[in-house]
Amino acid sequence: MGNVEFEKIKRPENIKLPYMLDFYPLEDEKNTQVSQFFTNLKKGRLTTTKCKECNKSLWPPRIVCPHCLSDKLEWIDLGTEGELYAFTETRLGAPLGFVEDAPFCIGMIRIGGLLISARVDGAKYDDLQIGEKVGLKIVELEDGRVFYRFRKIG
Amino acid sequence: MFDNVDNVSPKDVEALLVGAAQPERFAFQVHVAPMVAEHLGITPRKVIATTELMCASGQAAIRYAWTCVASGLADVAAAVGVEKMYMPNMAEAQTNMTCVLDREWDGVNAMSAPPFFAMTAQRHMHEFGTTKEQMALVSVKNHHYSTMNPLAQFQKEVTMERALQSPMVSPPLNLFDCSGITDGAAGVLLVPAEDAKKYTDTPMHIIGSGQANIGNAINNLASITEWVPLKMAYKEALRTAKISADEIDIAELHDCFTISELMEYEALDFCKKGHGGKFIENGEPYIGGKIAVNPRGGLLGCGHPLGATAILQTIDVLQQFRGEVPEGRHVKGAEKAITHNLSGAANVHSLMVYARR
Numbered sequence: 319m320g321n322v323e324f325e326k327i328k329r330p331e332n333i334k335l336p337y338m339l340d341f342y343p344l345e346d347e348k349n350t351q352v353s354q355f356f357t358n359l360k361k362g363r364l365t366t367t368k369c370k371e372c373n374k375s376l377w378p379p380r381i382v383c384p385h386c387l388s389d390k391l392e393w394i395d396l397g398t399e400g401e402l403y404a405f406t407e408t409r410l411g412a413p414l415g416f417v418e419d420a421p422f423c424i425g426m427i428r429i430g431g432l433l434i435s436a437r438v439d440g441a442k443y444d445d446l447q448i449g450e451k452v453g454l455k456i457v458e459l460e461d462g463r464v465f466y467r468f469r470k471i472g
Numbered sequence: 473m474f475d476n477v478d479n480v481s482p483k484d485v486e487a488l489l490v491g492a493a494q495p496e497r498f499a500f501q502v503h504v505a506p507m508v509a510e511h512l513g514i515t516p517r518k519v520i521a522t523t524e525l526m527c528a529s530g531q532a533a534i535r536y537a538w539t540c541v542a543s544g545l546a547d548v549a550a551a552v553g554v555e556k557m558y559m560p561n562m563a564e565a566q567t568n569m570t571c572v573l574d575r576e577w578d579g580v581n582a583m584s585a586p587p588f589f590a591m592t593a594q595r596h597m598h599e600f601g602t603t604k605e606q607m608a609l610v611s612v613k614n615h616h617y618s619t620m621n622p623l624a625q626f627q628k629e630v631t632m633e634r635a636l637q638s639p640m641v642s643p644p645l646n647l648f649d650c651s652g653i654t655d656g657a658a659g660v661l662l663v664p665a666e667d668a669k670k671y672t673d674t675p676m677h678i679i680g681s682g683q684a685n686i687g688n689a690i691n692n693l694a695s696i697t698e699w700v701p702l703k704m705a706y707k708e709a710l711r712t713a714k715i716s717a718d719e720i721d722i723a724e725l726h727d728c729f730t731i732s733e734l735m736e737y738e739a740l741d742f743c744k745k746g747h748g749g750k751f752i753e754n755g756e757p758y759i760g761g762k763i764a765v766n767p768r769g770g771l772l773g774c775g776h777p778l779g780a781t782a783i784l785q786t787i788d789v790l791q792q793f794r795g796e797v798p799e800g801r802h803v804k805g806a807e808k809a810i811t812h813n814l815s816g817a818a819n820v821h822s823l824m825v826y827a828r829r
C-alpha cells in the first residue's frame with residue numbers, strides 16, 4: 319500500500335446550536351406574523367388571537383380564522399391560571415437539548431377555554447393531580463427570546 | 473419483492489412510491505425514492521415519489537401506488553417502505569419525534585411520542601378505570617405472537633411481571649408499553665386485479681379503504697380519549713369494501729403504545745367505549761377470540777420502522793391468507809383483514825381493507 323496516504327482530519331469540537339435543533343420559535347416580526355404573542359408574553363401576558371367575525375378563540379395564535387377564514391382577529395388575554403387536564407414526566411428518552419432537564423413534567427392545561435401543552439415546573443409526577451390549578455411561568459432564553467411554562471401553585 | 477413473484481422484473485415497475493417518515497433527520501438523506509429505485513434496479517417511467525405521513529408513511533405509499541394502478545396510470549406499481557432509525561446518540565432520535573406534533577407550540581415542550589401517549593393513557597385510566605395491567609396485556613399478547621415471526625425485532629415472550637417492572641419511560645408508560653426504535657424496509661407490488669393471475673396464483677385484493685384527519689395541535693384534536701378520525705375512517709373503509717364489521721377476521725392495528733390498541737378496540741366497535749381493557753382481559757383480541765388483533769406481533773413485538781411498518785403489516789396479511797405463517801399465529805380460514813396506522817397526535821387514521829378473493 320505504498321501509494322496510499324493516511325491523514326487524520328479535525329472537525330470543530332463545538333458548534334453553535336443549529337436552528338434544526340432549536341425547539342423555540344423565532345419571535346421577531348421578520349420571522350413570524352404572531353410576534354405580538356411574544357411581545358405580550360414578555361410583559362407577563364399569555365394571549366392568543368380571537369376571531370371578530372365568529373367569536374372563536376384560536377390556539378395556536380393565527381392570522382386567519384380556520385373556522386370562517388376571516389382575517390379580522392384581535393388579541394385577547396387567557397389569564398395566568400390554568401387547570402391541569404393531563405400530565406406526565408419525561409424520565410427516559412428526553413430529546414437532545416432537554417436531556418439535562420430530565421426528569422421533568424409536561425402537561426395539557428385548560429386555560430381560557432383552550433387546551434395548551436406546556437412544561438410544568440416545581441413538581442414531580444407524584445406531586446401532581448388531574449384538575450389542580452397551575453400558574454403561568456415565563457422562561458427567558460440566553461438570546462432574549464421567551465416562552466411560557468406552568469408551575470405548581472397548590 | 474421480486475424473488476417470490478413470477479413474470480415480473482424491476483424494469484416492469486412503472487410507478488414507485490417510497491414511504492419514509494424522516495430520512496432527512498434519521499439518516500441525513502432526502503430524495504430517497506431514487507435511491508430505492510437505484511438499489512432495486514427499478515427505472516420508473518410513470519410516477520416516482522417519496523410519501524411522508526409520519527407513522528403511516530408506508531400506508532401512504534400503498535394508497536398512492538393503488539391509485540396509480542386503479543386509475544390506469546401504471547400497470548405495475550411498487551410500494552416500498554424504509555426507515556433507518558438507529559442513531560449513535562439516541563437522544564437525537566427522540567428529538568426527531570418532537571417535530572411530529574406542532575413543533576413551535578407542542579414539540580417545544582419536549583412533547584415527543586411517549587409523553588403524548590402517556591397523557592392519553594392517563595386520561596383513559598382516569599375516565600374509564602383502565603389499569604396498568606390491562607395495558608400490559610397488550611404487550612404480553614403482541615410479544616407472544618412476535619416470538620413466531622422471524623422478521624420481528626423482539627423474539628422473546630414478555631410476562632406481565634416483566635412488562636410492569638420494566639423501566640418507567642413516561643408514567644404511566646413503562647418501556648414495554650412502547651414500541652421499539654427500529655431499522656427496517658419492505659416492499660409490495662400492486663397490479664390491476666385482472667392482471668394478478670399473471671404473476672401469482674394467490675394474490676390479495678384491496679377492497680376498500682378509509683382515511684380521516686381532524687386537527688393537528690393538541691388544542692384542535694377532536695378528543696384526547698376518543699379517536700374520532702378512526703371512527704370516520706373505519707365507517708368509510710367498511711362502506712367502500714361493502715362488508716360488515718363481523719366479516720373481518722384479522723385486524724393489524726397500530727399499537728405504537730399499549731394504550732393505542734385498547735383505544736382502537738373501542739373506536740372500531742370491537743367493544744363498548746371504555747371497555748378496551750376488559751376486552752383483552754377476556755381474551756377477545758387473541759386468535760380464537762372475537763377477532764385476531766396483531767397476530768403478526770404488532771409494532772410492540774416487531775418494532776416500528778416508521779415508513780416500513782404498514783408494508784410489513786400488509787405482507788403479513790398476505791402470508792396469513794396464503795397460510796405461510798407459523799401454526800401458532802395462523803388465523804385459519806381468514807378471508808378479510810384490515811390494516812391500520814395512526815400518525816401524529818392520533819389526529820390522522822389510515823385504514824386498508826384486504827380480501828383473499
Ligand SMILES: [Zn+2]
Pocket residue numbers: 369370371372373374383384385386387388
Ligand atoms: Zn372566525
